[in-house]
Amino acid sequence: MRWPRSLQSRLGVGVALTVGLTWLVATLCAAVVIRHELDEAYDSALQETAQRLLPLAVLDITDRDAAAGARQVSRFARHEEFMSYVVRSPEGEVLLRSHDADPSVFPRTPQLGFHSTGTHRIYGEGAVSGRVVIEIAEQMAHRREAVLEAAVALLVPLGLLLPLTLAGAWWLVRASLRPLRAFRAEMEARGAGNLAPLPLDGLPRETLAIGTAANRLIERLRQALEAERSFTANSAHELRTPVAAALAQTQRLIAELRDEVALRRARQVENSLLELARLCEKLLQLSRAEGGGVLAETPQRFGPVLAHVAHDVRRMHPYAGGLRLSVPEAETHGSRMDPDAFGILARNLIENALRHGDGRRPVDVVLTPSGVLRVINSGPVVDENTLATVLRRFQRGGSAADGAGLGLAIAERIASGAGARLTVRSPAAGRDDGFEAVLDLAPTGPRSLAG
Amino acid sequence: MRVLLIEDDVRLGEAVRDQVAADGHATDWVQTLDEARSGVRAAAYDLLLLDLMLPDGSGLAFLSELRRGGDATPVIVLTARDQVSERIAGLQAGADDYLVKPFSLQELSARIGSVSRRYGGNPNPIVRVGAIEADLAARAVYRGGKRVDLTGREWSLLEALVRRPTAILSKAQLEERLYAFGDEVESNTIEAHVSRLRKKLGHAAVQTVRGVGYRLGSG
Numbered sequence: 001m002r003w004p005r006s007l008q009s010r011l012g013v014g015v016a017l018t019v020g021l022t023w024l025v026a027t028l029c030a031a032v033v034i035r036h037e038l039d040e041a042y043d044s045a046l047q048e049t050a051q052r053l054l055p056l057a058v059l060d061i062t063d064r065d066a067a068a069g070a071r072q073v074s075r076f077a078r079h080e081e082f083m084s085y086v087v088r089s090p091e092g093e094v095l096l097r098s099h100d101a102d103p104s105v106f107p108r109t110p111q112l113g114f115h116s117t118g119t120h121r122i123y124g125e126g127a128v129s130g131r132v133v134i135e136i137a138e139q140m141a142h143r144r145e146a147v148l149e150a151a152v153a154l155l156v157p158l159g160l161l162l163p164l165t166l167a168g169a170w171w172l173v174r175a176s177l178r179p180l181r182a183f184r185a186e187m188e189a190r191g192a193g194n195l196a197p198l199p200l201d202g203l204p205r206e207t208l209a210i211g212t213a214a215n216r217l218i219e220r221l222r223q224a225l226e227a228e229r230s231f232t233a234n235s236a237h238e239l240r241t242p243v244a245a246a247l248a249q250t251q252r253l254i255a256e257l258r259d260e261v262a263l264r265r266a267r268q269v270e271n272s273l274l275e276l277a278r279l280c281e282k283l284l285q286l287s288r289a290e291g292g293g294v295l296a297e298t299p300q301r302f303g304p305v306l307a308h309v310a311h312d313v314r315r316m317h318p319y320a321g322g323l324r325l326s327v328p329e330a331e332t333h334g335s336r337m338d339p340d341a342f343g344i345l346a347r348n349l350i351e352n353a354l355r356h357g358d359g360r361r362p363v364d365v366v367l368t369p370s371g372v373l374r375v376i377n378s379g380p381v382v383d384e385n386t387l388a389t390v391l392r393r394f395q396r397g398g399s400a401a402d403g404a405g406l407g408l409a410i411a412e413r414i415a416s417g418a419g420a421r422l423t424v425r426s427p428a429a430g431r432d433d434g435f436e437a438v439l440d441l442a443p444t445g446p447r448s449l450a451g
Numbered sequence: 452m453r454v455l456l457i458e459d460d461v462r463l464g465e466a467v468r469d470q471v472a473a474d475g476h477a478t479d480w481v482q483t484l485d486e487a488r489s490g491v492r493a494a495a496y497d498l499l500l501l502d503l504m505l506p507d508g509s510g511l512a513f514l515s516e517l518r519r520g521g522d523a524t525p526v527i528v529l530t531a532r533d534q535v536s537e538r539i540a541g542l543q544a545g546a547d548d549y550l551v552k553p554f555s556l557q558e559l560s561a562r563i564g565s566v567s568r569r570y571g572g573n574p575n576p577i578v579r580v581g582a583i584e585a586d587l588a589a590r591a592v593y594r595g596g597k598r599v600d601l602t603g604r605e606w607s608l609l610e611a612l613v614r615r616p617t618a619i620l621s622k623a624q625l626e627e628r629l630y631a632f633g634d635e636v637e638s639n640t641i642e643a644h645v646s647r648l649r650k651k652l653g654h655a656a657v658q659t660v661r662g663v664g665y666r667l668g669s670g
Contacts, residue, residue, distance in 0.1 A: 237504055237531040241460050244531070244553035248466030251556040255473065277553045281533070305535050312538075343535030 008173050015169035016162060023158045031151040038146055042121070043114060046136050049083065050125040054134045057087045058127050061095050085136040095132065105137050116140070179203050183211060195222040195297055229293040236284045243280060247273045282406040285344045289413035294341040299334040302342050302441070303327035306367055309346045319354050321378075322362040333371025335441035337418035345414045345422075346373065348407035349437045353377035356435065371441030378434045382426035390424055408437070415439055452497035452567055452607065453628050456480040457487045457513075458529065459505050463552075467500065467529075470556040471563065474590065475607030477630045484508045491522065494627065498567060499526045500559075503541070511544050518545035525566045529554070564588050567614070578613050580667055583652055585613045592652070599651050604629055608644045612657065612667040621664035641665075 084101035088094050092109045105120050110133035112124045120137040127134075179202035186198055195218050200211040250270045257263045288294075310325045337345075346365075353363040357377030364376040382390070391412040408424070415422040421443040428436035454471050458464035459482045471478040479494070481487050484507050490496070499517075503510040514526055528541045528549040538549050547566045550559060568587055578585045584593040590606060592599050601609065611620060611628050622641050629644075630636045645657050645665060655668040 233532055233534070236533060240531040240552040241463065245460055245462035245466065247553045248463055248470070248556055252466045252469050255470070255556075273553070274555075284533075304539070308535055308539060340534040340536050 008170070008177055011173040012166060012170040015173075016166035019165045020158065020162045023161065024155075027151060027154040027158070030154055031147055034150045035143075035147045038143060042138060042143055043123070046083070046114075046121065046123040046138055047125070050085070050123050050134050050136045053085060053136070054087075054125050054127050054132070057096050057134055058132050061087065061132060082142040083136055083138045085134060087132060087134045090130055090133060101137075106135050110135055176204065180207055183207070187214075195219075195225070225293060228291050232284065232288050232291060232293065235287070239280050239284065240277075243273060243277050247277065282410065285348070285410045286406055286413070288341065288344065289410045289417065294338050294414050294417040296336050296338045299336055300339050300342070301331045302335075302337075302339065302346075302371075302373075303329075303331060303367060305339045305343050306346050306365070306373070309343050310350065310365060313347060313350050313354070317351065317354050319357070319359065319363065321357060321360050323350070323354070324362045324364045326364075326366045328367060328369040330369055331367075331371060332369050333442040335371050335418070335420065337414070337420060337441060341414045341418065345411045345439065346375075348411045349373070349375040349439070352407045352411075352437070353435070373439040373441070374429075374436060375439075376428045376431075376434060376436045378431075381433055382435055387424055387426055391422065411437070411439070419443070452563075452610070453477045453494065454479070454498045454500060454563070455487065455490050455494075455496045456500045457484070457505065457510065458482065458500070458502045460502075466556065467559065470559060471500070473603055474560050474563070475603035475605075475610070475629075476563070477607075477628055477634070482506070484510070484513050487513060491517065491524070496524050497628065498563060499524055500563075501526055501528050501546075503528060503530045503532065503537075511541060514541070514546060515544045525569075527559075527562055527566055560590075561588065564590070578616070580613070580616055581655070583656060585609065587613070594652050601648075601651065604644055605648055605651070608641070609648060609652075612665065616667045619660045619664045619666045625665065 081100055084098045084105070086094055086098075086101050086103060086106055087096035088106075088110045090110060094103060097103070105117065106122065107115075110124050110126075111122070112126055112133070114121070114123050116122070119140055121140055121143070122135055122137045124133055124135040126132065183198065183200075183203060190196075197215045197218060198211055200208060200215070203211050247270065250266055250273060254263060254266045254270060257266055304327075306327050307325065310323055314323050350363065350365060353365075353375050354377070356379055357363050358379045361378040364374070366374045366376075391408050408422075412422050414420075418441075421440045423438050423440075424435065425438070426435045428434035454476045456464060456468055456471065456478055458467060458480065461482075464480050464482065468478045468480045476498075479490055479496075481490055482505075484505050487499075487501075491499075501510045501514060505513075510528065514528075517524070517526075525547045526545065528538075528546045529552060530537065530541070530549060531552040533551050538551075541549055547569070548562050550562060564587055578587065582595045584596075586592070587610065592601060592606070592609060607629050608625060611625060625641050626636055629641075645659075648657055658666050658668040660666060
């Protein structure tokens with residue numbers, strides 16, 4: 001039998017088994033003691049009976065005609081008889097016997113004192129200088145029955161006690177483990193991004209230390225993630241500001257220069273700085289995507305973030321075909337992706353679609369209430385081999401368009417880090433051309449946003 | 452317009468200030484929030500360009516402070532942080548627009564024009580008065596369909612009048628819009644700019660309301 005894994009079952013079964021075994025051992029000990037005491041009492045009664053019967057038997061024998069032979073005491077009212085006796089001469093001649101006495105039970109010649117055969121306990125007592133000996137035999141079965149009945153009387157309550165003990169132990173353990181179960185449920189219910197301390201109210205002293213240690217660990221994790229986020233944000237600031245200053249100074253230089261050669265060089269510097277700025281942005285996004293900051297502590301709604309990103313992209317990347325956006329009023333997916341990480345992801349998908357779209361037809365951006373984001377652009381069908389590599393870093397899908405080849409890789413890293421799934425297909429669903437990126441924010445099914 | 456630039460990075464601040472000034476706006480540049488607080492108390496600005504990470508505090512907190520105090524001056528946030536949540540927080544705190552560093556100075560000029568038009572109550576960048584047509588977004592002015600070249604100060608003066616075509620603006624109000632703190636302003640500078648504008652756009656383009664100031668004419 002396998003030992004149950006549940007602590008509640010282990011304690012319940014363990015307590016019940018311990019109580020049952022203890023009771024059983026106690027019953028066995030009691031049976032041994034009872035047997036001993038009963039033997040003493042029965043032996044004493046056997047001896048008393050022999051000593052009381054012997055004078056009577058002697059009188060009966062001496063008053064009787066010697067020639068009359070052995071006499072069998074007549075039977076009185078029928079009753080349960082456990083004892084029989086014989087009165088014999090030292091040579092074994094039966095002088096008197098009880099009405100149910102079986103001579104074969106007794107030894108061939110009389111023996112004094114107690115002795116036992118397989119079936120009887122026998123006591124012998126002599127009189128008239130040993131010429132008359134009475135032997136009383138008692139059935140051993142009678143004694144065994146008495147001990148058995150006493151043992152059964154002790155064992156019967158155990159039959160009732162065992163299930164009661166099991167139920168009581170079960171209930172007690174269950175009640176005692178209630179705070180532990182609540183603790184477990186809290187841990188199970190929270191998502192990977194929820195780093196709030198676990199409630200320790202009511203936890204038993206034995207497990208309080210585990211809860212405290214878990215909370216200490218969560219706090220350290222939260223601080224580490226916070227430090228990482230802060231580092232990423234500060235790095236972004238430290239990197240962007242000098243690039244911004246260099247770009248702005250260069251653009252002022254271009255505005256003030258009159259010499260054509262110098263102007264051309266200044267424009268080359270400006271283009272290099274713009275390229276550097278784009279690459280910096282992508283590398284900062286990639287570092288964010290590969291860090292631990294892609295999960296929020298609570299479920300998020302992404303419609304407003306998507307609308308904001310779309311507004312921003314429309315302004316920064318004018319696109320002749322236009323950008324069609326559809327966001328739901330309510331969301332039911334329960335994804336805990338960090339909103340900023342989602343913003344980076346969505347921006348990369350949209351920028352990718354604008355960059356590679358054919359420019360005459362709109363890019364469609366659709367977010368469903370169940371958390372599926374589709375970004376679809378028109379354009380030539382991308383072959384399967386290329387499709388298989390576009391989610392890797394520095395892969396530009398064979399396109400001649402600008403870009404570092406990092407956008408889709410960043411989106412894929414964020415998606416997998418937050419438990420979402422990003423897939424790409426070409427042609428787009430329901431079309432015979434184009435490219436479609438599908439982000440499923442809750443691939444394992446929706447959860448409540450209140451969780 | 453009179454613009455207050457709050458930016459602690461010297462090289463970036465210098466370039467932005469020069470760009471905004473080249474667009475014809477009077478630009479004061481400060482590098483701390485303390486100086487910014489003193490600035491908004493001392494002068495009526497038409498626009499604030501606000502960096503979010505400043506040595507003596509958060510630009511966002513300063514913005515919230517302004518809005519709580521009832522100050523509705525348009526604000527464009529300049530931020531080196533690209534998180535969407537921070538941008539949304541900035542807009543919710545009362546920013547009118549934001550630019551993520553590094554940004555193009557042309558983009559900055561366009562945003563300044565867009566925000567100021569929105570605040571002027573006329574989001575349409577094309578304003579026509581008589582024979583004069585001013586494109587506030589393109590910073591271009593036409594007279595009878597022909598483009599007229601203006602200097603930065605002349606454009607700024609015209610823009611101030613065009614934005615409030617029926618209002619009379621005093622000489623002091625125009626000086627405040629055209630010149631930053633510390634600029635040398637001679638007593639007849641505004642008259643000189645008005646005179647040059649009249650030469651380029653026609654005498655009736657700017658009307659003098661004696662003893663009060665100037666207003667837009669019909670060209």
